[in-house]
Amino acid sequence: MSENLGKQRAYPMSNESNDSETTITAATEREVPEERRHRLTKSELRADRPTWCAGCGDYGVLAIYQKMLEKRNPPHEEIVTLSGIGCSSRFPYFVNTYGVHYLHGRVLPFATGLSVARPDLNIFVFVGDGDAYSIGGNHLEHCARKNVRMTVVVMDNEVYGLTKKQTSPTSPIGFKSKTDPWGSQIPPLNPIKKLIAAGATFVARSVASSPNHLMSMMEQGMDHNGFAVIECLSECVQFYPGAFDDTHPRRGGKFSEVPADHDIGDDAAAYRLAEADPPGYFGVFYREEKTTLNESEGERVRQSQRRFDGGRDSEVLERLMERLT
Amino acid sequence: MSENLGKQRAYPMSNESNDSETTITAATEREVPEERRHRLTKSELRADRPTWCAGCGDYGVLAIYQKMLEKRNPPHEEIVTLSGIGCSSRFPYFVNTYGVHYLHGRVLPFATGLSVARPDLNIFVFVGDGDAYSIGGNHLEHCARKNVRMTVVVMDNEVYGLTKKQTSPTSPIGFKSKTDPWGSQIPPLNPIKKLIAAGATFVARSVASSPNHLMSMMEQGMDHNGFAVIECLSECVQFYPGAFDDTHPRRGGKFSEVPADHDIGDDAAAYRLAEADPPGYFGVFYREEKTTLNESEGERVRQSQRRFDGGRDSEVLERLMERLT
């Protein structure tokens, strides 16, 4: 065991200099000089042909995401599209950005690590209702409370798609799935209530079949400095066809936007609004500017580094260890 | 591989008869004939001397639990005391009932299995804030939504006790723990809001230092046919002394009961009540009678068994398999 071991075995990519690019800084301004910006086109964002069933609501979400990226034009390489596991979670393959298809239910902590370590990125997460509210429910709550900077779209079809029709936490009472062939008996979870109670700082609701509305929600979500969640109804034509007909004027339904006089800064009011009978309201239920985890951790780094005013990492380590001689 | 294998290798305890005692029935009346009841005494309920620090709030919760059992007098062998991991979760060792000290964060699903399989038992769960709201947060939510019959007491000291002073999800901003020596920066979770949003059917709040109040909450929780949660502040004198002085009139605090005019059937009103600044209100925030998971699963069994009207298990199995000849 030699004290030189670290250096001897240095990783080929390691860098002698101390200008560590890994330095974590607080959320940086995302603006980049205009000349650097090649305008992103939709075709550059297109990737593999989606393998979703024809008619699946998820196509609509994908189209809006690509359209929004084209419009908002962030640097291509700074977009990261993340997902869990589910039909909806195949999303990253269908858009040409850095993409990760992580584990069922665990993508929010993955995104948390990425967001805190790399506050310079635009992080978008796409997950299903099973992923977000069943196996991943706890992470959603804690991400909301910690206000980690990212935009999350829950593509809620009120059923497990990929595993072929089991009851999901948002399946309504009476829904006949393969695990409840006699009709589900358990009251569905209300995602908006859950998110508001958890302290989410941006909570919106939309539906994949209303592209303009969804576009507006996603843009606002992207602009939000913090944890933004869009609960987006997205029909599974295979296992729950017609689930959202009641939101569709052309199918005899009603698309009610959040009333203009709703105070989006009042969480109890947002909670009450979320009580409305199905299909409920659509729009932004709640928004609040709050310190993000990225900011508070960034501030911690700045303050800590001030203590050793700019010493090289090796000097700082030496000084820390000297306390133990 | 022989078809007689099951029988040949029969477990010594197995029973030839089909009067399976394992039959799951819906929540049965818990009343038992008076003559069967030997009155439980506190001394029969006493077990090992608690290993908590002198002055720990948890002693108060234990005393009330024993007092309540003595008063309510359920059959001794039908009481089950469950816990997760934490200082608070050593609870089962200190009371003489059937007891399980399960895993950190997972005792609610354990209790769910037990409650559905054995609806005849009185199940009490004691956990800490880290156990219930951090690692176990998702299970709490889903148990609440499914309305599984049991009584849960969260002994919230707003800190991790057993692991010696880390930030918990309920630690207030500014609390200095070993993982946040500069003071926590993350807004604490509001357990009452969380529980109400999750659909819990009985949500109450108390404090270990107010024995009469806590007794009343626990009795009501025990009487509730469904998932009852009591969020109980319980001071950790070791790592967060004085945390709840503000609830204590003698220490200059104020113990405000839930206003008499609060409608405990209105979840949005309960939500708003939970917004009150610390130390907030104490009492029952919300209560609702709703089908329990025990009942709906019991009903399923009854309906299913009707289809084979009382056939022996082996006959039923034969008839099911015959469909595949």
Place this chain on the structure above:
Amino acid sequence: MSQLSSQMQEGPGEVASPPGKRLEEAVLRIAGNSQDGIQSIGVMLARLAGRSDMEVMTYMTIPATISGGASIFQVHMGTGEILSPGDDADILVVFYQHSYDRHLPSLRDGGLLLYDSSHVEPDNEGLQTRGIKSMGLPITELTIETVGGSGKQKGKNIYLLGLLANLFHFDLGKARSLVEARFRKQGDSVVRNALLALEAGWAYSLGELSSEYRLCPAETRGVNKVTMTGNQALAYGIIAAGVRFGAGYPITPWTDTMEQLRQELPFFGGTFLQTEDELAAISAAIGAAYGGVVAMTGTSGPGLSLYSEAISFAVMAEIPLLIVDVQRGGPSTGLPTNVEQSDLELACYGAHGDSPRVVMAPARAEECFYLAIEAVDIAYRYSLPVVFLSDQAIATRIESFKMPKPDRCMQLIVSDRKPRPYHKPYPLDSVTRHVAPGTRLEDGAYPHVTGLEHDEYGYPSVNPEMHTAMTRKRHKKLDLLASELPVPEVDGPMEGEILIVGWGSTEGVIRKAVDRLRSDVSGVGGLHLRHLSPLPPGLTEIFDRFERIYVVEMNDGGRYGCGQLGRMLRMETCCPRIQGINKTEGLSFRVDEIVDRIREPRGAEASNVRESRQTASLSHE
């Protein structure tokens, strides 16, 4: 490979039997898109064969995406023992040109090709060279004609079912009743249309083919048979084992067992819960087991990883529990709809601390039934968790087997809740027996169950000797079980040149490979293990009697030239002659892959049936 023509023989001389040749077995492959109902026709055909006293084994591929895609269904049926879904097909039915292109190579020379003439244009010359007979059928058109345009897609497969039933000389009445049962729920008009299609297919003139594909009468004639997938057999086995509580979370390929249990356990007074995740599933099952109700949980790969912490609890607290893992391709999300046997190490070792548990694996669908009973029995006899390792191949293939007799094999495990004077749950000198809550203990001292180390009463203990003794006790249960297991039987001679060892779904192909090798190698034996931890006694002695030991597994050949079981056997026997025959293609072994690998042995390093050239050596970039 089943040799259709070479094994033709005369009927067994019964007067009533019509003249003509008869087959002992036939492998039929149907290739199309999953949307064509390939699976449903395959299942019905398999069941029809089962009802006609045939042995059956099937195989299918599932497209990886929900929206469907190319799919095959293969049925191997015959009158002797059917050990595998078959390597090459005797008869190939193709719906599309892409099915034709992709699957023609799997049709054996001299076989029969049936194709939908509306979609496929065969290369007749090529077929002739290979001696393949072919027949174009206007399946699509004829179906439209029969049942009308709207029912087209649905009808197509039923039409083909009728045609094939006729080809194999199955009974039309049996086919009708299967079709009726299949569509009953969808209403009378659907049933009517389906029957129309079936009969139209049946009536289609097969010309000279009509007498060529008649199967022999079965040896097992008159024996009542069931025809089902391994997952179905598992669900029934779980019920027969006495399980009355289950909890799980959906995951392929475990899900359909779970769905069946959710629907059918209530018939037995039991309950199955779909939980919020796998952590909750196993915890709920442990909770129910603690409550005295026989309990199980099930999952596939990723879920078994998530079970680890709770398994460690069940080991420590000595809770009897059945844990099913229907293995799929790994690691991580891997290949969710493909087969692999790579969760063995996890099943044996995947939990912190010294966590001995029992691991077992069924070799065929029938064993899913009986071994589940044995697994639960062991869980209770030794008071510990038992991991039951099925795999995607067993789970999804259909087999016919003798109808179990529930009145003889059904196991009832009832927790005795009569009052007792006192209870000591963890005696050091005998196996733990839990007493369920609700049992009055007359000394008034109620026991604890805990994940902490504890004394004989379940009370936490940090006493050094107690921890040593309890740790030993938990290990000794495996020793005790091992000592009670029979020495496994070798299929073939008790000594010789080659021993082929396997576990799980590969049993049939291995037995066929053993048969095939017997022709040119003296002393070939087969050994199929059902007990994987603890391993059964006598292996060292058996291995000593063979020169070369091959362990056939669907997992990677690892660092010692053998796979996960191979490495465990190295550990068990210290036998350095163990070599692996490994395959990680997400597909089951073919008989010839095993035979070829043994006939042309390679270095121990290259134990995978196909070594990728690119990774033969790996370098830093």
Place this chain on the structure above:
Amino acid sequence: MSQLSSQMQEGPGEVASPPGKRLEEAVLRIAGNSQDGIQSIGVMLARLAGRSDMEVMTYMTIPATISGGASIFQVHMGTGEILSPGDDADILVVFYQHSYDRHLPSLRDGGLLLYDSSHVEPDNEGLQTRGIKSMGLPITELTIETVGGSGKQKGKNIYLLGLLANLFHFDLGKARSLVEARFRKQGDSVVRNALLALEAGWAYSLGELSSEYRLCPAETRGVNKVTMTGNQALAYGIIAAGVRFGAGYPITPWTDTMEQLRQELPFFGGTFLQTEDELAAISAAIGAAYGGVVAMTGTSGPGLSLYSEAISFAVMAEIPLLIVDVQRGGPSTGLPTNVEQSDLELACYGAHGDSPRVVMAPARAEECFYLAIEAVDIAYRYSLPVVFLSDQAIATRIESFKMPKPDRCMQLIVSDRKPRPYHKPYPLDSVTRHVAPGTRLEDGAYPHVTGLEHDEYGYPSVNPEMHTAMTRKRHKKLDLLASELPVPEVDGPMEGEILIVGWGSTEGVIRKAVDRLRSDVSGVGGLHLRHLSPLPPGLTEIFDRFERIYVVEMNDGGRYGCGQLGRMLRMETCCPRIQGINKTEGLSFRVDEIVDRIREPRGAEASNVRESRQTASLSHE
């Protein structure tokens, strides 16, 4: 056991040194209640010895409950290499009668007993028989006198520190500065009281003892030394390794490393997050690693079980990640504050699918520092997760070692985010190199990272050959690493009668046992492994050269008469001569336990140092 008096010797003839005997080493045990600040005096004494150029190793027990209880702190210090915290004590300090009763047997014959005369009444006769010198000190009273009633509890240990510093002839100035640093944050008056107590203790007259416990001047005089626990060394090693992101959840005994990283990583521009649970912790670390920031996560036993699914992802997606497990007694919640080495199998095999990963273990605190650097280096060189298995003994004991030179050993791993023409993350013929988001790819095609099997571009693939090749590739990385590791060195002769193999925190006791055995056995070698998966090359050849192979481990002796590493070595070498020396008492080995076990070999079955009589045979009740 350190032999205090037998090794007394004259001072090395320096003119300035006062006359009298000098000790090479001394083992001091302080026994009281945890509330007495036992730990804090022990730590300061260890650091004082370190500052006095001594080698130091400590050992302590922590009461299992938060409210405290009996506790000991043992310090072994000396001028040669100190390999263990010592078996028996040369000097015993007891605060209470219960401490006296319980720990007197651990004081060697001829040793020194110091006791608080306000609480302890020794059995003088018994002491005399054993040749033990004793001295009663009115510690409690004298402390009250010095610092007043209120500071009583706090002052008592500082008083004793002063007394002991004097006994060992340490420098008062050094002791003062340690005490000052310790209490600085609590304000001037606390510091003042503490110094009062220290000096009062120092001034206490030791009489004839005053010249008997003077330690030799150290060989390493003048070398700058640090004195810290393994967990502290680990935290600094993690920083020196280049880690700039960490995430974890509290669990004993991992927690204090986590607390230190949370506080100190920001000094280096890094962040450590306390997450909601272990599933989130490892996922956050994988997320940061994907982002190009060197990342780690850490836990103890139960948490490692919970990591399994995500480890399988990191293997599949080939994410470099450091995973620390500070082992404790298991299974389940087990013995949270005791030592055990029973997570090895989980570390190597605990994840579904073929999930090869690297596993390493440090043997002492100093190695926690350097091996963490090597672990991260390996994680990046092979792009995979590395499990770092520390244990409770290393984590909590204090050792002194040469101050590392950060300017020479600090590793900086920086993700290069300069634009590239294109990127293929998973080439089959070379090791994976990820490119972090933010890196512009000029061909405009951005790669995916997935838990599904995938092709060289990271795109999902169910191609059978691709899965074979990728599975092989992930395995081959371990082969490549193994081929690059040096053959481990045997401590002692290259062949002989006995080879004692170990891993982790037992290194020192094993080396002492080897030394001790040399006196009567010819050819005793020691072999301590740091690389556990893959194992280093050459083991088969080494084992071939020894007659008996003993593997010393703190886990159960299992089914083959050896523990977890022993079984892995059986698998690796097929050597049937491996025997285990196992201990599962939650306590570290004593040197004599190893020596005795080898001098009186028992049957392979009974490999545990103390076999419980009750469980020697287990029966169904």
